[in-house]
Amino acid sequence: MTEKILITGATGNVGTEVVRNKRDKSSIRIAVLDVPKARTALGDDLDYVYFDFLKPETFANAFAGIDRVFLVRPPSLSNVQRDIAPALQAAWEAGVKQVVFLSLQGVEQNWITPHYKIEQLLRNSGMDWTFLRASFFMQNLSTTHREEIRESSEIVLPVGWAKTSFIDVRDIGAVAARVLGEEGHENRAYTLTGGETLDYFQAAETMSLILDRRIRYANPSAVGFIWRQIARGRPLGFTLVMTMLYTLTRFGNAAEVTSDVHTILQRPPIRFQQYVQDYRHCWT
Ligand SMILES: NC(=O)c1ccc[n+]([C@@H]2O[C@H](COP(=O)([O-])OP(=O)(O)OC[C@H]3O[C@@H](n4cnc5c(N)ncnc54)[C@H](OP(=O)(O)O)[C@@H]3O)[C@@H](O)[C@H]2O)c1
Structure with a gap:
């Protein structure tokens, strides 16, 4: 029988x-906050279920008959014990x-993040786990x-000249689909990065060339970044988490390149240049 x-x-x-x-859409169930909105975005031909990490009454329908779960921690949910653990228990x-x-x-060295706590929960959950530790998208x-x-x-981020091994989310999606569809990835952690590192001066240069404007x-500085974000109306909590992650980048934490994407997909990761080309409509 097909797994769900x-x-x-x-x-x-x-x-x-x-x-x-x-590819096999009958093997998936989509767990979302707003089913009509998701139908419009993803199409009518999928199995949808109403699911909210904060509403335990939505868990039974969502998990009934399910073999594997793709888990995304919504950025707004930071209290792992309160917001995520009940769903994993269910x-x-x-x-x-x-x-x-x-x-x-780099989550292994970053115990303050919710991701670290979720990994610990999963290791002790009785279920098999696979961690997709992604670089900056x-x-x-x-x-x-x-x-x-x-x-x-302008790109306004407080990372100085540090390098980032940016990954395209299309590659993460392809890796996740693969890992969810075959045996052999149980209790393994993969670090998913692009195939090159770039600093933001280089990223800006590539964008300038492709968008044909500077x-x-x-x-x-970190403080300057916080002020800019607040002035743009960004919530303080979100801004502080971003500042922490970009400060780690400044100290070289996002510069590692791995071969995990290439090994799993049997092709090189998408390059930054290709990403800018494919998304150029976003900035024009
Ligand atoms: N950005 C990066 O560079 C980076 C790098 C590595 C890891 N990450 C991690 O990746 C995760 C975010 O992934 P993403 O960017 O794909 O997500 P995203 O675009 O921010 O989307 C969040 C998703 O969670 C859903 N959601 C929000 N609240 C929910 C709730 N209470 N119950 C159920 N679903 C809820 C949202 O539904 P609606 O659309 O209905 O609101 C949406 O589908 C975060 O944990 C982040 O830390 C990010």
Whole structure:
């Protein structure tokens, strides 16, 4: 019998790509906050279920008959014991065999992050786990930082000259779909990066060439960055988490390149240049 996979975060950056990459649509169930909105975004021909990490009454329907789960921690949920643990407990009780979790590059040394705590929970959950520890998404530039780039032709991030091994979320989605569809990835952690490292001066240069206008890397201090974000109306909590992650990048934490994407997909990761080409409409 075909296994059934529950996909959380399916309307988000990575979840959308996991859905797109699962060829056998009958094997997946989409767990979302807003079913009509998800239907419009992802199509009518999928099995949807209402699911909210914060509403335990939504868990039974979501996990019934499920073998594997793709777990995305929504960025707004930071209290792991309160917000995420109850759903994982329900998954185990419902007989889920494996959870594939979208984690963070370098999380092993970063015990303060929710991702670290979720990994610990999963290791002790009784279910098999697979951690996809992703580097910074290229798509941050076409989502979170899109307006700033479009309006002022500037990338404003506090990382100095440090390098980042950016990954395209389309590659993460392809890896997740693969890992969810075959045996052999149980209780393994993969670090998913692109095939090259770039600093933001180089990223801005590539964007300038492809967009045919000057994109500048503003290179602010951490404090300057916080002020800019607050002025743009970004919530303080979200801004502080971003500042922490970019400060780690400044100290070289995002510069590691691994071969995990290439090994799993049997092809090189998507390059930054290709990403800018494919998403150029976002900044024009
Ligand atoms: N950005 C990066 O560079 C990076 C790198 C490595 C790891 N990560 C991690 O990746 C994760 C985010 O992935 P993403 O960017 O694909 O997600 P995203 O685009 O931020 O989307 C979040 C998803 O969670 C759903 N959601 C929000 N609240 C929920 C709730 N209470 N119950 C159920 N679902 C809920 C949202 O549904 P609606 O659409 O209905 O709101 C949406 O589908 C985070 O944990 C982040 O730390 C990010």
